[in-house]
Amino acid sequence: MPYDKGEAVLLTWPSGPADVPGAVYQVYAASGKDWVKVEEFPAGTKLAADVELPFWAWDRHAALHVVQLDLPGFFNDFKIGNEYRFKVKYVNGKVTAESSELPAAPKPNLFNLARLNNLLLLIVTTIVFFWTVSHAKRKGGLFIRRIAGLDAIDEAVGRATEMGRPIFYSTGIGAMSGVPTIASTSILAEVAKKVAAHDTQLKVPHFDPIVMTVSKEIVKQAYAEVNRLDSYRDDINFFVSQDQFSYAASVDGMIHREKPAACFFIGHFMAESLLLAEVGATTGAIQIAGTEQESQLPFFFTSCDYTLIGEELYAAGAYLSKEPMLQSTLKVQDFGKAFVMVSIVAGSALLLAGTWFKLDTLVTVVKHLFKAY
Template sequence: MIFNFLNLMFQIQIKEGTGPVFFVLVLFVAALFFFLDKARKGATFKIRKIAGLDAVNEAIGRATEMGKSILYTTGLETASHIATIASLTILSRVAKRAARYGTRLQVPSFDPIVMSLSQEIVRESYLEEGMVDSFKGDDIFYLTQEQFAYTAAVEGVLVREKPATVFLMGYFYAESLLLAETGNSIGAIQIAGTDAVTQLPFFIVSCDYTLIGEELYAASAYLSEDSNIISSLKAQDFGKALLWIFLLLGSIVTFAGSTKFLSLLGAST
């Protein structure tokens, strides 16, 4: 019966071949609204602890003790990219701590809009800590939108300023290893986080802590303490759980010789 229902839902044709996508999106959006509604009614959701986050405070403390600066990069994507948004949320937390301890925070930016958002976020954090006089707008600066020119410039800052702590959070491309390797060579504690699958290995080998893929979003939700964001994380988990069950059932049914699941997914059957 469930199978017939699924089959029926997947056959809804908004435009030829779009039935499965439509069905999945409706289901996901429904879950999102369900969790949002629960959050608004005061439900609190728990998410598991992310170990890399404990290191954030430790790393900021280290820079303060050594009297050195912190370097934070939000990656090479624009403000509309999810990893950049997550990175900006984490930046807010880092900036608050840095303001409290009076530690210098430098944010070299790849994108001009991200730069202006970073400036706003850091200023706001300093304001909240009552340290707005210590805020230096020039420490959040724009470099260039050429990938390797940006990399060369950040490497230059790393080698010359020798920050004690480096945060590499956001979306990265081939420059990831170059940045992390230089940070490692100056002995900085490095905390990285990215959803760029191909760049994760380099962060894992050259940084002290790495937020892997979705851990970056979860970390930003965890730090933001915003129930709306946390409820969207819940909806994502619901989607993942559904996919998990679907894959398991699909494999068993397909192994038994049926192509029903394959055709549900729009296969060439």
């Protein structure tokens, strides 16, 4: 069987005038002396056009009968590489005819030609990625549209410095394995650099002790990168509680008492989002929020000054750090989205045209190109 892992065989033989109504084909297989009937079908079926393979890997117009046999379903002692024998019997009433025996030993294929379209897409994506990395290094960065919430970080840190008040940063209630939490820690690193440079007080209350441990190293590294390691304190990151509402109540109390100049709520948030953001709003703090939970975004919209929407949360690390590698991954994703949108429009137009003008070949080609085998 072409393009499989070595457990199937593909039997083909020419179709012809003998394929009349009422006639059937019987397919037999054997691993020893005994023959097993593995398939029986009407003579006018199982043609080359019925095989679900793309046009570049299979000739759908060939005048052939095609039968795919998955051998493990017929032989309990099946082993890849063992030789099996096959024969086909034609039956039309009292008229019968039988082919000679043919041996075959199934083996796995190194390359699945049916997935050539996926390989080409991967190659193009890889080329685009390395081109964007090279371009970013030569030009000193890539253009990324302005994100108001991230641009306001400087304003928030500056305001805290002028007022002599702390900055509160919450990474949410997600685990360290969560993508929003990982994105939040990348933003925390950039905020910590600005805080260290301005010698401002930063407080990061944590819901998860593992996130706290990771954040400690991130903040310490941020202080070291701006040569302010002497200002770093271990109590910048501290554990509060792993109970959702106990965490919210405790952080609310801290915000109410210390009246920070800025609050960041970035990460995975659930029902505690409004509890935290509402208390921060009553203190007059600049509030910047972001979460992947669509159900919590309305609460952040109403109580925060800036809210990161959708993929802005995940783009923040590249946006703030200006790191060419991170910016390149962001650009490749943008190119990928543009490609998908263009492909959907072009593919839909071609399918519509092919259906309208009854161009079956065009319809088949488009379907195969956009199908992931």
